[in-house]
Amino acid sequence: MVTMSDVAKAAGVSAMTVSNVLNGHPHVSEETRRRVTEAVERLGYRMNVAARNLRSGTTGVIGLAIPDVDQPYYGRLASLVIAEAARRGYRVAVEQTGASREGEAQAVANSRLRMYDGLIIATVELGDEDAAGVFAGFPVVALGERISEAHVDHVGMANFEGARDATLHLVERGCRRIAAIGGRTEGETGAATLRTAGYLAALDEAGVPRDDALLVPCPFNLAGGAEAVRQLAADGVPFDGLMCLTDAMALGALRGLADLGRGAPGDALVTGFDDIPQAAFAVPSLTTVAPGHAEMVTAALELLTERMAGRRAEDEARNVTGPHRLVVRESTGG
Amino acid sequence: MVTMSDVAKAAGVSAMTVSNVLNGHPHVSEETRRRVTEAVERLGYRMNVAARNLRSGTTGVIGLAIPDVDQPYYGRLASLVIAEAARRGYRVAVEQTGASREGEAQAVANSRLRMYDGLIIATVELGDEDAAGVFAGFPVVALGERISEAHVDHVGMANFEGARDATLHLVERGCRRIAAIGGRTEGETGAATLRTAGYLAALDEAGVPRDDALLVPCPFNLAGGAEAVRQLAADGVPFDGLMCLTDAMALGALRGLADLGRGAPGDALVTGFDDIPQAAFAVPSLTTVAPGHAEMVTAALELLTERMAGRRAEDEARNVTGPHRLVVRESTGG
DNA sequence: TCGCTCGTTTTTAACGATAAAAACGCTGGC
DNA sequence: GCCAGCGTTTTTATCGTTAAAAACGAGCGA
Structure with a gap:
């Protein structure tokens, strides 16, 4: 198992410098950056996610709470969320709630174990009364139905x-x-x-x-x-x-x-x-x-990443509505 | 954020003892166990997964590599895997491979970042030549198609x-x-x-x-x-x-x-x-x-948990075939 | 030559949990 | 009274990474 110090030793610098290079921090000379990158490459170094998580508090994993992936609509959503999250460098852990209040509460609880950086909850038995308490201070986006007018970001359809x-x-x-x-x-x-x-x-x-x-x-x-x-x-x-x-x-x-x-x-x-x-x-x-399922998912991840980056104040809950399009086929005369 | 030491302080013991209680280790007196449990309850303590992961090397997350959850067969499988894994205390991160070789390789690579304790790979573009190298020393089960006769556990259908x-x-x-x-x-x-x-x-x-x-x-x-x-x-x-x-x-x-x-x-x-x-x-x-999709998934998780617990030797790859049943309906005369 | 700034790099000290080893307190045999 | 033996608990030392602070060294004006 290759660690950051191994890379540091190989490149003749300190571990911290390797960290800086890997995270794209400023104040690293071009020469040093090159040497470190080369060493990373040569040793086949892969960052230990757990250690980073412990120190920095992020996991790179987003939770997705849905009733059941084996339902056409939710399967579609899950597929899009996973793909869009991957594009942004996140992985997705799927929690199946069975459309029950306990299931959803469980998903939220898991999120708060710091297992996930954020949560997309794509159906809602939890109500407004839960919203203020359960979701406070954690990045959550409701996709589809709305949880709470005031407390939770929401992406809906038209x-x-x-x-x-x-x-x-x-x-x-x-x-x-x-x-x-x-x-x-x-x-x-x-x-x-x-x-x-x-x-x-x-x-x-x-x-x-x-x-x-x-x-x-x-x-x-x-x-x-x-x-x-x-x-x-x-x-x-x-x-x-x-x-x-x-x-x-x-x-x-x-x-x-x-x-x-x-x-x-x-x-x-x-x-x-x-x-x-x-x-x-x-x-x-x-x-x-x-x-526009794809657009809805993109919007949801946009809102979520903003929250995760802490770029928005606690209380200003946003509400986005996806686009829609009438597809005319035979049943109305083509 | 409540840590283990906070609990320890509250219960008048050391952090290690709290750890022992929480992990059900032996050599903890009944009285101590009670006091610790009570303190955990009272403070609302939740274990920090990242720290445990860093120290012990386990994440409690299983990776599931499938082409796309938005396909009936794979959605079904994913749903069953997530449910069965939850039953065993694991969460599932879904990686969509798009049925491509790179996608699958990517999923395996992520697993090896120690992000996942094990991997279920439910389709296979990777071939026998990849198997020995890529999968060596990591708990993997192929679900559906087979990867390698000799190197990877496999659950297939009849x-x-x-x-x-x-x-x-x-x-x-x-x-x-x-x-x-x-x-x-x-x-x-x-x-x-x-x-x-x-x-x-x-x-x-x-x-x-x-x-x-x-x-x-x-x-x-x-x-x-x-x-x-x-x-x-x-x-x-x-x-x-x-x-x-x-x-x-x-x-x-x-x-x-x-x-x-x-x-x-x-x-x-x-x-x-x-x-x-x-x-x-x-x-x-x-x-x-x-x-028997459900039985196949149960078998897959059984094999995987055995591997994860290190209960089986490296090289004895097992091969399980799920049950099947002929469902007679109208198209053959009911 | 002496400060002083500024950009770069290293040192130090955690993050929160746990494995392994050491220590503790108690009993009972000699 | 001393110590071995045993079950329980604490100490110690990390796991691999990163934030924050300290250190370094080159350049520059006084």
């Missing part, structure tokens, strides 16, 4: 705007009776409520009358979407457009339409939200709102 | 036996002309070749004649499966069973059949391999070989 765009798109293509599959106006201020709000705003903006019968709450999955469409038909509610709050529900809605002997885009236009891989391969392929 | 079982199942249900979609007898000794070998062995065993026209190489994805079926029909090769080397290809094959106006299980029986989630939801649902 839930309101995306749903609004999708709805306006349907209106432009001639829809006048647009159902919001999964829509709900009450409950926590999560993605569902925001997307529903975007839908309503678009209707108002376009001068299309609202109708509460067109708000169809349902489970956020394939079966939920299918069932919601069946429900609408059974209730005799006429519709010519389906603004689904997620792609999964949209795919279910397509199946539901098929079961009724109808189809998109012939009998009704359909939009989704998320742009999951299957959306492009469905029959008909699905028009959907693509949130 | 490629041969699974394909054999699937083929025998088709024969039992009356098939006599079974095509191996994706089959190939040449190339590296990867999963594809092993599964093909299992297919051929089953045919011989059941006394069903081989036919090279029924070996249809193709890309290992949806499109590949669909194309292979189209090819068979175009070539006028008769078949009554399709043993597909992966579920993705099997789903493609179902689509291919549909495009020809045929269907499973009516016109041909179809089997897959992997038991991906979609297999159960396809129409018809897919009969497939389910490799």
Whole structure:
């Protein structure tokens, strides 16, 4: 095992000088720098991370708390976070929380053991009441749902705007009776409520009358979407457009339409939200709102590295919203 | 920040004694143990991982090298590894290799920085020639493909036996002309070749004649499966069973059949391999070989923890094969 | 020649934990 | 009363790195 002193000896300088060279500190002559670099190379020296960590307090590791990497959306996020972190010289330790409050608390606790330089928490059961205490003084960024208005940096997606765009798109293509599959106006201020709000705003903006019968709450999955469409038909509610709050529900809605002997885009236009891989391969392929996942992750790491570098005051929590883009495919007539 | 000495002072003992209590070492009186535990509790002491790492050389972190967590199979694996490692008190740092040789080499290099106590490498571009050098003296387990016969522990899946079982199942249900979609007898000794070998062995065993026209190489994805079926029909090769080397290809094959106006299980029986989630939801649902992913991961961590504890000699590389199970669904007549 | 500055390098002293060795206190045999 | 033997606890000495302070040496004006 080659240590820093070994390198120092080989280069004829002190260990501290080697440290200075390796960390790019100023006040090192060009000649010395060259000699040290050469010795490092020759001996195959690799810095001992533990020692550096002990002395300087940084590990080069970022924690990522998500419910389960084996879920399309979170897997995607994890993949992007790992790649973007690697680009910045960090490694990522993934903590699976099982979407439980204890799991998330555990992840935060591990972070505070100084195991991680910072934490990205990509779902949130922890609430505002936890935020002030648990996260205080530690670099944390919430990705996706928001934890706390005041205490934690947050990167979100354009839930309101995306749903609004999708709805306006349907209106432009001639829809006048647009159902919001999964829509709900009450409950926590999560993605569902925001997307529903975007839908309503678009209707108002376009001068299309609202109708509460067109708000169809349902489970956020394939079966939920299918069932919601069946429900609408059974209730005799006429519709010519389906603004689904997620792609999964949209795919279910397509199946539901098929079961009724109808189809998109012939009998009704359909939009989704998320742009999951299957959306492009469905029959008909699905028009959907693509949130800028990559941009969200980049923004999250930007905020986090700023915090880790201590470049921002404790209390000014920032809030960033990622870009979004409407991807028009067959389900709304290509 | 509460240190061990703070706890020691509070409990009226030395730091070493606190260390002994915390690590469950013998020769600590019950009374002392109680006092120390109480002080730890009261002060909210958390061990500094970096210091322990520096002194003892362990980090409590396992590296996991995979191509990309955002791929169904690898996401599944990662999820299981993280959960199983957590159960054993380890955290997992995920390194994405992009399935490249450099990526994998990078992951191994990071491990050797003493960042990780061990490494699970779940795909392999590194070959036998790398194995002896790169992995020597560091706890590594290959999960899935094998790196090296002689130098690295390996947990694999029952490629041969699974394909054999699937083929025998088709024969039992009356098939006599079974095509191996994706089959190939040449190339590296990867999963594809092993599964093909299992297919051929089953045919011989059941006394069903081989036919090279029924070996249809193709890309290992949806499109590949669909194309292979189209090819068979175009070539006028008769078949009554399709043993597909992966579920993705099997789903493609179902689509291919549909495009020809045929269907499973009516016109041909179809089997897959992997038991991906979609297999159960396809129409018809897919009969497939389910490799025991969970058992494979458990075995991998068992091997790895043994290595990490230094309980096994350097050179005796072990090789474990996970269990498998044929899941019979609609595509072979339920 | 003597300070004095300034850029560079070394010295010193941790960071917080633990392995190994030394010390301690107690019992019991001679 | 002395000491060996035993179980428990403390001392000592790092692990490899880095912050902070001290030291060094060349250049320069007085």
